[in-house]
Amino acid sequence: MNQYETCPECGVPRSISLLYKWLDNGDFVQAANEGARMAFVECGNLDPIFSTIGEMIGVPLDQIIINIVARGTQLFMDRLIPDELKEMIRNKTVDFEAFTQSIIDLCFLNGYGRYEFAGFRYEKDENDYARLRIYKPFSVLYACGAFAGVLSASVGGEHFVDHEEVSPGLYELTSRWTEYPDVLKERMKLKAYQPRPGGLELERCPSCGAPKLLSRYMWDAEMGTIHHRDTGYRMAFLGPGLLNTVFEALEWELGEEIPGAVVEAQRRISRGGFQPLDLSAGEEDLRQALAIRGLGNLKEFRMDRSGLSMTLGNSTFYLVLTGLVQGSFESLHGKDSGVSWELSEDQTLKVEVEARS
Incomplete structure (x- = not known):
């Protein structure tokens, strides 16, 4: 069983306040690298978004998504793994399984699921493989791509990852x-x-320094999951730059309809019940909810039965967030709607939702 020390006051793993640094603009970053922005988001919508987009445009997206995430993860991990360690891995002077375990420990902490390394062969020929088992991954496609990307950054080359559900919830990659x-x-x-x-300041735990709002979430050290205590939604720490790049790459591959398809896919999912943000809670509560997730700094918010207007400074995940806001509005008011959005160069997102009569 994976274990980590938690703060006795807020219950948050102490490693979280060491790994991540919440700033004052609705954002947080890796403590060791402020150039690496992070997000703490509900993740149960990721695979449904990908499958819904594929259904909408009539193109299976699984392998495209895996390849894009793999390449993005490789670029990300290349910055983190020292060149000396890469050389030792490739020369087999360091235990590859021990190296992998250090990454698996982070996967548990970040809410990615219960990971188990299941063997490998590394002789630099066509029979090489690495195998991983994950129980309840936060996203099957994302997990496959990330696994391939970590392999590329560590042993070099490029990797295809196949996945099979060998028992309910247990995937072998x-x-x-x-x-x-x-x-x-x-x-x-x-x-x-x-x-x-x-x-924009978040109140801190006086014991560990993590934002107090994180006490609303529950880490399961054995399962490698994080859930909101009230809503039950599953959470994960993700690099928003990578997911944004996934959608950009889909647009390169499949055309300019992809941004609208992402928004529409998330609208459908949220209209159907996936509503992690309570739009009726009031502007300040919504501002705090967005900030703890690292999604941006809410500047303006107005909503009535006729529509919704939102301005979010320093935004990220903007396509998913636009669809989420639209779908949540429709569910709350029982109305269909139209939506428009605009993203400025400084990442200020403006969303307008207009109810249809």
Whole structure:
């Protein structure tokens, strides 16, 4: 069983306040690298978004998503794994399984599921493989891509990952060598985040320094999951830059209808009941809810039965958030709606939802 020390006052794992740093503009970053923005978000909608988009445009997206996440994860992990360690892994002078276990420990803490390394072969030929078992992954497609990306960053090359549900909720992931499409190598870039002051402060736990709002969430050390204590929604720590890049790469591959398809997919999911943000709770509560998730700094919010207007500074996950707000409005008021959104160069998101009569 994976274990970690929790704060006796707020119940949050102490490692969280060491790994992540909440800033004052509705954002938080890796404590060791402020150029790496993070988000703490409900994750039960990710695979449904991907499958809904695929149904809408008539194109299976599973392998495309896995390849995009793999390339993005490789770019991300390349920054984190020292060149000396990469060389030791590739020369087999360091235990690859021990290296993998250090990453698995982070997967437990970040809410990715219960991970177990299940063997590998590394002789630098076509019979090589690595195998991972995950019980209740936060996203099957994302997990496959991330596994491939970590392998690329550590042992080099490019990797295809197949997945099979071997029992209810238990997935076995197996890798083999492959090559990614050229577009992913040429166009995918992960931009370093540049924090800006915003004047939005979150109340802190006096014992561990983590935001007090994190006490509303429950970590399960054995299962590698995080849930909101009240809503029951599952959470995960993710790099929003990677998910934004996934949607950008889908647009390169499949066309300019993808942004609208992402918004529409999330609208359907939220209209159907997935509503992690309570739009009726009041502007300040909504501002805090967005900030603890690292989604941005709420500047303006207005809602009545005729529609909704929102301005969110320093935003991220903007397509998913737009669809979530629209679908939640429709569910709350029992009305269909139209939506428009605009994202400025400084990442200020403006969303307008107009109810249809």
